[in-house]
Amino acid sequence: xxxVSQHPSRVIxxxxxxxxxxxxxxxxxxxxxxxxxQFPKQSLMLMATSNEGxxxxxxxxxxxxxxxxxxxxxxxSTLTVTSAHPEDSSFYICSALGxxxxxxxxxQYFGPGTRLTVL
Amino acid sequence: AQSVTxxxxxxxxxxGALVLLRCNYSSSVPPYLFWxxxxxxxxxxxxxxxxxxxxxxxxxxxxxxxxKKSETSFHLTKPSAxxxxxxxxxxxxSTGTAxxxxxxxxxxxxxxx
Numbered sequence: 736x737x738x739v740s741q742h743p744s745r746v747i748x749x750x751x752x753x754x755x756x757x758x759x760x761x762x763x764x765x766x767x768x769x770x771x772x773q774f775p776k777q778s779l780m781l782m783a784t785s786n787e788g789x790x791x792x793x794x795x796x797x798x799x800x801x802x803x804x805x806x807x808x809x810x811x812s813t814l815t816v817t818s819a820h821p822e823d824s825s826f827y828i829c830s831a832l833g834x835x836x837x838x839x840x841x842x843q844y845f846g847p848g849t850r851l852t853v854l
Numbered sequence: 855a856q857s858v859t860x861x862x863x864x865x866x867x868x869x870g871a872l873v874l875l876r877c878n879y880s881s882s883v884p885p886y887l888f889w890x891x892x893x894x895x896x897x898x899x900x901x902x903x904x905x906x907x908x909x910x911x912x913x914x915x916x917x918x919x920x921x922k923k924s925e926t927s928f929h930l931t932k933p934s935a936x937x938x939x940x941x942x943x944x945x946x947x948s949t950g951t952a953x954x955x956x957x958x959x960x961x962x963x964x965x966x967x
Contacts, residue, residue: 769954778957828897843955845898
């Protein structure tokens with residue numbers, strides 16, 4: 736139980752294009768999801784907290800107009816990197832906070848990550 | 855405010871030896887503490903967590919950690935390392951349910967023959 740998926744696992748795009756990454760909780764409902772960014776050999780940095788049905792809360796220094804987050808349902812959150820540039824290349828990881836039943840409410844369950852490469 | 859310090863960015867042990875990965879935390883309220891493991895190009899997998907219950911927490915794959923309030927520590931141990939334990943390990947702290955996690959910088963565990 737408590738499985739989180741991400742799609743795609745890897746994406747390569749040209750500079751200036753937009754890329755959408757999906758994060759799904761497969762066997763539990765998650766009112767809260769988180770988006771992280773991880774640079775090579777570094778720790779995870781929280782980008783934003785996504786709550787179902789409301790606007791995301793962004794961490795300081797994260798451009799909300801560049802990293803659009805939508806949490807339209809209890810099992811799906813999306814991160815869209817708009818007008819991507821090479822410096823946006825990174826490993827993006829989502830997590831879902833357990834809601835009940837299969838998933839503990841005090842634990843974040845992580846997706847497998849999406850590697851974005853912007854040429 | 856909360857923070858996590860992981861001492862040692864790289865730890866190397868022999869197969870069968872004791873694994874000890876250190877984590878110290880800072881939190882203005884009683885913390886929730888987590889250890890996650892990350893294999894190359896993958897997401898994070900929860901090893902174990904402390905949420906104000908028993909101070910000695912047992913997790914998956916033979917790992918355990920002890921919460922010591924007086925030392926503000928939550929070190930991760932495993933009696934006997936296995937080659938498959940080689941990975942990056944992250945300690946994290948939150949202030950409670952539905953709270954965001956603050957991660958340490960990670961410790962890369964290498965297991966040698």
